[in-house]
Amino acid sequence: MKINWYGDTIFQLVTASADKENISITIDVDDADKRFSKLEADIVLKSHNITSKDLTGKNKSGDQFLISALGEYEVKGIFVQGIPSLQIDKTKRNIIYMIEAENMRICHLGFVGVDELNEEQIEGMGNVDILLIPIDGDKTIGSKEAVKMISLIEPKLVIPMCFNPESLDAFLRAMAQKDIVPQDKLTIQKKNLSGKSDDDKVEIVVLEAK
Secondary structure, three states: OEEEEOOOOOEEEEEEOOOOOEEEEEEOOOOOOHHHOOOOOOEEEOOOOOOOOOOOEEOOOOOOEEEOOOEEEEEOOEEEEEEEEEOOOOOOEEEEEEEEEOOEEEEEOOOOOOOOOOHHHHHHHOOOOEEEEEOOOOOOOOHHHHHHHHHHHOOOEEEEEOOOHHHHHHHHHHOOOOOOOOEOOEEOOHHHOOOOOOOOOOEEOOEOOO
16 A cells, blocks of 8 residues: 655555555545646545535546545445544534555544544544544644544554644654654555554654655
8 A cells, every 4th residue: 555645634545456456545635726636536535624515426427436424435345434523613523534455444533623532433443553643733633632542542553644843843752752754655564564663652654745
């Protein structure tokens, strides 16, 4: 699986289906942004800023399957689950997505703004291999809340998102980690997910925004 980050909560995951077909999954891509005009996607997920036009299902051409609602879905052998949550503004909803592909479970927390996840949300997530977590501290939770969520979710690998240099530095200090060199993209397999290191620290990968 290849994971690319485009800033904020925007990702592209390129994975292989059970039939060895390459599947592109995009998360929170802004259709109006010309940067993404050539970004191919088979499955499109939207966690927030969902409009009446964002109806779950195939688009008119049938080339893409859009998911912008709660529930469980299977598209081309990829399993997706939408779990309810809220943003900083509690009147605005947010969807936490669980994506299962290549025997790995990826959790994208979107614009989550609650201080803590409840028991039902944690149970809905189940085992998490890779956690995509915001650390903005303005539009989303900050580093302190992120550390608490990571301890609850217990992922094998963490990829921070929605950050600036200051919030990233605060997060890494809160996680007692430093000297992490940002990567252009992450290529990962299930066998590479080792979980905590010998010093009991969760593995963190920082991606450069494309």
